[in-house]
Amino acid sequence: MKLLSVTLKHFKPYWRGLLLAFGCSLIGGAFTVIPPILAGKLVDEILPNKMTDMMGWLVAGVFFAFLFKIVFESLQEFIQVQIGLDVITDMQLRAFGRLHKTPMSFFTTTPRGDMLYRLTHDVEAVQNLNNTVIPRFIQQVVSAVAAFIAVFALYWPVAIVMFAVFAIYLYPSFKLGRTMRKMSAVQRDMSADIYHHLQESIESTRLVRTFQTQNREVQTQDKKLTAWKNFSIRAALIGKVNWRLGNLFNIATPGVVMVVGGLAVWNHSISVGTLVACLGFIPTMFFPIRSLAENALVIQQAIPALQRIYEYFDLPVEHEENLPKMGDIRGDIKVDDLWFRYPDKEEYVLKGVSLTMEAGQHIGIVGTSGGGKSTLIQLLLGLYEPEKGRIEIDQQNLFAYNRNSFRQQVGVVSQETFLLNNTLRMNLLYGRKNATQNELERACEAAGLTDFIAALPEGYETIVGERGLKLSGGQRQRVALARAILRHPALLIFDEATSSLDGETEERVQSALESLIPGRTTITIAHRLVTVRDADKILLLDKGVVAEEGTHDELLSLKGQYYQLYMAQYSELEKERAI
Numbered sequence: 001m002k003l004l005s006v007t008l009k010h011f012k013p014y015w016r017g018l019l020l021a022f023g024c025s026l027i028g029g030a031f032t033v034i035p036p037i038l039a040g041k042l043v044d045e046i047l048p049n050k051m052t053d054m055m056g057w058l059v060a061g062v063f064f065a066f067l068f069k070i071v072f073e074s075l076q077e078f079i080q081v082q083i084g085l086d087v088i089t090d091m092q093l094r095a096f097g098r099l100h101k102t103p104m105s106f107f108t109t110t111p112r113g114d115m116l117y118r119l120t121h122d123v124e125a126v127q128n129l130n131n132t133v134i135p136r137f138i139q140q141v142v143s144a145v146a147a148f149i150a151v152f153a154l155y156w157p158v159a160i161v162m163f164a165v166f167a168i169y170l171y172p173s174f175k176l177g178r179t180m181r182k183m184s185a186v187q188r189d190m191s192a193d194i195y196h197h198l199q200e201s202i203e204s205t206r207l208v209r210t211f212q213t214q215n216r217e218v219q220t221q222d223k224k225l226t227a228w229k230n231f232s233i234r235a236a237l238i239g240k241v242n243w244r245l246g247n248l249f250n251i252a253t254p255g256v257v258m259v260v261g262g263l264a265v266w267n268h269s270i271s272v273g274t275l276v277a278c279l280g281f282i283p284t285m286f287f288p289i290r291s292l293a294e295n296a297l298v299i300q301q302a303i304p305a306l307q308r309i310y311e312y313f314d315l316p317v318e319h320e321e322n323l324p325k326m327g328d329i330r331g332d333i334k335v336d337d338l339w340f341r342y343p344d345k346e347e348y349v350l351k352g353v354s355l356t357m358e359a360g361q362h363i364g365i366v367g368t369s370g371g372g373k374s375t376l377i378q379l380l381l382g383l384y385e386p387e388k389g390r391i392e393i394d395q396q397n398l399f400a401y402n403r404n405s406f407r408q409q410v411g412v413v414s415q416e417t418f419l420l421n422n423t424l425r426m427n428l429l430y431g432r433k434n435a436t437q438n439e440l441e442r443a444c445e446a447a448g449l450t451d452f453i454a455a456l457p458e459g460y461e462t463i464v465g466e467r468g469l470k471l472s473g474g475q476r477q478r479v480a481l482a483r484a485i486l487r488h489p490a491l492l493i494f495d496e497a498t499s500s501l502d503g504e505t506e507e508r509v510q511s512a513l514e515s516l517i518p519g520r521t522t523i524t525i526a527h528r529l530v531t532v533r534d535a536d537k538i539l540l541l542d543k544g545v546v547a548e549e550g551t552h553d554e555l556l557s558l559k560g561q562y563y564q565l566y567m568a569q570y571s572e573l574e575k576e577r578a579i
C-alpha cells in the first residue's frame with residue numbers, strides 16, 4: 001500500500017497530463033468496440049439481405065475505427081511516456097539527493113555497488129515498466145472494459161461467463177505473481193552484489209595484479225554468477241508457467257463463449273451476428289491478461305526495484321535542513337569531553353577528548369596509529385555526532401547549526417585526494433565555481449603549482465584522468481591544497497596531507513603549507529613530528545585519550561611519549577641523512 005501511495009504522490013504533479021492521457025485512452029477504447037459490432041451486423045443484416053452497397057461503408061467503418069483507435073492510443077502513450085520519464089527522473093534525483101544528506105556512517109556500512117545499482121539498474125527496471133508496460137496496459141484495460149460493457153449490452157450471460165473465467169484466472173496468477181515478486185527481490189539483491197564485486201574488483205586492479213589474485217577474483221565472480229543463474233532459471237520457469245496459464249485461459253475462453261452463446265442462438269435468445277460480435281470481443285477482453293502474463297517479469301522486477309529506490313527516500317538525514325546557518329566564523333574552537341564510537345562498534349574511539357584553540361592558532365595533532373586523530377577531525381566537521389560532549393565554534397554549539405554552512409568555511413587537505421575525471425581548472429574550482437582567474441592563479445602559486453601548470457601543453461584545461469591518476473601523488477596533493485586555499489577558508493585542516501609523498505615532494509608541499517599557516521586557524525594531523533614542531537600547541541592522542549599537550553619544547557621536556565616518538569623519528573632522520 002505504501003508503495004502505491006508513494007508512487008501516486010510522485011505522479012500527482014502531472015495529474016493534468018494524466019487526465020488528458022486517460023481521456024485519449026477512453027476515446028481509443030470506444031473505437032475498439034466498433035469492428036466486432038460491425039461484424040455482427042455483417043452476419044445478421046448485410047450478408048442475408050445481400051446489401052452489397054453497405055460493404056464499402058462497413059470496410060470504411062472498420063478502417064477508420066482502427067485508425068482513430070491508433071491515433072488516440074498513440075497520443076495517450078506519448079503523453080504517458082513523457083510523464084513516466086519525468087517521474088522516474090524525479091525519483092532518481094530524490095534518492096540521490098537523500099543519499100548526499102544521509103550521515104557518513106551509511107557510506108561506511110553500505111557497499112558502493114549496492115548504492116550504484118539502485119540508482120541505475122533499479123531505476124532502469126522501473127523505467128521499463130513505466131515506458132512500455134503501463135501505457136499499453138491502461139489502453140488494454142480501458143478497451144477491455146469497453147468490450148465488456150458492449151458484450152453485457154449484447155447478451156449479458158456471455159459477459160458473466162467471461163468475467164467468471166477472468167476471475168478464475170486471477171487467483172493462480174496472483175499467487176504466482178507473489179512468488180515471482182519475492183524471487184525477483186532476491187534476484188535484484190544478488191545482482192547488486194555481483195555489481196558491487198565487479199566494481200570493486202575493477203577499481204582495485206592494481207592490488208589484484210600486485211598480489212596475483214586474478215584467478216581468485218574470477219572464481220568469486222563465477223560463484224556469484226552461478227548462484228544468480230540457478231536462481232534466475234527457477235524464476236524464469238515460474239514466469240513461463242504464469243505466461244502459459246494466461247495462454248490457456250486465452251484459448252479456453254472462446255470455447256466457453258461458443259458453448260454459452262451457441263446455446264443462446266439455438267434457443268433464439270440471440271442472433272448469430274450477436275454471437276460473432278461476442279466472439280470478436282474476446283481478444284480485446286483478454287488483452288490485459290495476456291499482457292500481464294507476457295510482462296510479468298518486467299512487472300515483478302520493477303516492484304522490488306521500486307521498493308529499493310523508495311528505501312532511499314527514508315534514509316535518515318545528517319541534520320535538519322531548517323537549522324540556522326552559521327555566520328562567518330573567526331575560528332575559536334572548543335572541544336569538550338568528546339566521547340564517540342562508530343555505529344555498531346562497542347569500543348569507544350574517542351574517550352573524553354577536550355581541546356581549545358583560538359582563531360589564528362595552529363594546532364598539531366600527533367599520536368599512535370589508530371589513536372583517533374582522523375575521527376576527531378570527522379567529528380569537528382560534523383560528519384559524525386558524538387555520543388557525549390560538545391563542539392563549539394566561536395562559542396556556538398556546532399550541532400545546533402546547519403553543518404554545511406560551517407563546512408563551507410573549512411578547507412580540508414587529506415592524505416587521500418579526490419579528483420574528478422575533468423580538467424585541472426574544474427578540479428581547482430570545485431569548491432568555488434565563481435573564483436576569478438586571478439584568484440585561481442594566486443591559489444596555484446601558494447600551492448606551488450604554477451611551474452607545473454605552465455609546463456603542461458593544455459595548462460588548466462588538462463584532463464587529470466580517473467581520480468586524478470594522470471597526476472603524480474605530489475601534484476594531486478598540491479591541486480587539493482590549491483582547491484582548499486581557493487575557498488578562503490577560516491579554518492584549514494591538514495590530515496596527513498604529506499604523508500604519502502616522497503621526501504623531496506613532501507618538502508615542497510610542506511613548504512607550500514607552511515607559507516599558508518601563519519595567522520590562519522589551522523589543525524595539522526601528522527605522523528612526522530617535524531611537521532608540527534612550530535605549532536602553537538600539540539596534542540598527542542593515544543587510544544582515544546589526549547595523553548600529552550603542550551608546545552614542542554614543553555612536550556620534549558616532559559620526556560614522555562612525545563619525546564620517545566620524536567627521538568625515534570629523529571634518529572631515523574639522522575640515519576637517512578648519513579646514508
Ligand SMILES: Nc1ncnc2c1ncn2[C@@H]1O[C@H](COP(=O)(O)OP(=O)(O)OP(=O)(O)O)[C@@H](O)[C@H]1O
Nearest residue numbers: 108342345349367368369370371372373374375376
Ligand atoms: N568508519 C569506521 N568504522 C568503524 N571503525 C572505524 C572507522 N574509521 C576508523 N575506525 C576505527 O577507529 C579507530 C581510530 O581511527 P582513526 O582513523 O581516527 O585513527 P588515526 O589516529 O587517524 O589513525 P592513523 O594515524 O593510522 O591514520 C581505529 O581503531 C579504526 O579502526
